[in-house]
Each structure stands twice: as C-alpha cells, then as structure tokens.
Amino acid sequence: MNAKKRYKILLLFYENNPNPKTELIFSSSFELLLSIILSAQSTDIMVNKTTKILFKIANTPEKILKLGLENLKYYIRRIGLYNIKSLNIIKTSFLLINKYHGIIPKNRNELEKLPGIGRKTANILLNVLFKKKTIAVDTHVFRVCNRMNFVKGKNVKIVEQKLLKVVPSRFKLNIHFWFVLHGRYICKARNLQCHICLIYDLCEFKQKVI
Structure with missing residues (x-):
C-alpha cells in the first residue's frame, strides 16, 4: 500500500472518530x-x-x-x-x-x-x-494491517516497527485504537462486515465480503 492511500485511510478514521478510547473502564x-x-x-x-x-x-x-x-x-x-x-x-x-x-x-x-x-x-x-506516540500491536491490529495490506509482517514486532515508520506523527497516538475497534467490529476474524466498512474502497483485501 502506498503512502497516499494510507494517509487517506487514517484521515477517514480520524474524521469518523477523532478521539478513540480504550473500552476498558478505569478511573486511575x-x-x-x-x-x-x-x-x-x-x-x-x-x-x-x-x-x-x-x-x-x-x-x-x-x-x-x-x-x-x-x-x-x-x-x-x-x-x-x-x-x-x-x-x-x-x-x-x-x-x-x-x-x-x-x-x-x-x-x-x-x-x-x-x-x-x-x-x-x-x-x-x-x-x-x-501520551507517547507508541503503537501497540495486538491480534486485531496485526490482522487488520496484514489483511488490508496497510503494512505486512510475520509477527507483531515487525508490524509495529513498520507502523512506526510509515504512520504520520499526527496519527500515531490514535492508530492503535482505530484499528482495534475496526478489527473488533468490522474487520473481524470471521463474519467480516465489509458492506459497512468505512474504508471499503481503499482496502486492498482481495476477498472482501459484499
């Protein structure tokens, strides 16, 4: 995936959810x-x-x-x-x-x-x-990155390193939660929800479910 397409994807996520949060409930x-x-x-x-x-x-x-x-x-x-x-x-x-x-x-x-x-x-x-611009790669982030060809990697460490290199600084703080939420509710391991996917036209996955 080229840098221009990546930027468009991240911009769509930002416009749709500018302040993504963890779904864990905590007060300290x-x-x-x-x-x-x-x-x-x-x-x-x-x-x-x-x-x-x-x-x-x-x-x-x-x-x-x-x-x-x-x-x-x-x-x-x-x-x-x-x-x-x-x-x-x-x-x-x-x-x-x-x-x-x-x-x-x-x-x-x-x-x-x-x-x-x-x-x-x-x-x-x-x-x-x-508020460090670290990018945590869990199973959702790993799956989404590889599936849509955002970045490819055989393990989470490689995917993290590639994300840190290609993701613009302005998006680094939020990309983990965008991709987690996307992987949890849309780009799931099974029962993909491609028909309501925000980035359907930009995703490079070849087996989209319509």
Missing part, C-alpha cells in the same frame, strides 16, 4: 494497569464486569496487597488465566509500592519489569497515560 492509572493485565486473552467486556466489583474493594497497590492473593483470585476467577494474573498483580503492586513509590513508571524498560506487562501492554500504558 493503577486501575488501567490492572485492567490491562487482566485483559490478556480475555475480552474487555469480561474485564469490565470483573473490575466493576474488584475496584470497589481494591483499586490501589496498598489495597490489593491488603486483599491478598487468595481473595484476589476469588474476585477475578472468571477471567482466563486468573491464577497467574493474580500473582502478577500482587507482585506488581508490591514493586510499585517498594520500588516506584506508588507511581507507575513512564518508560518502557521499567514498565516491562512489572510482572504481567509486556511490550504490547507497555505501549498501551505509555500511549494512554503519558
């Missing part, structure tokens, strides 16, 4: 951090149902540690991989208190030292909390 940096840890291999809907209850009980590192591992497991038991996620949340809460004075670090290296936080989730935190 720590709540977002926990929601992101919980969201791995789970849906935002399930995470929000879980955190709606959890955050009333514990929504700070101190309260999480006071809640304890077994009680935390109980509150998040409906989330996939809840055992390891509970342990990661406890460890992360401990580190935030004892190493970072309760403040979420603002750089990638430090974020990725927190249990349960990888490159993708670090990118989201940097983007949402600190």
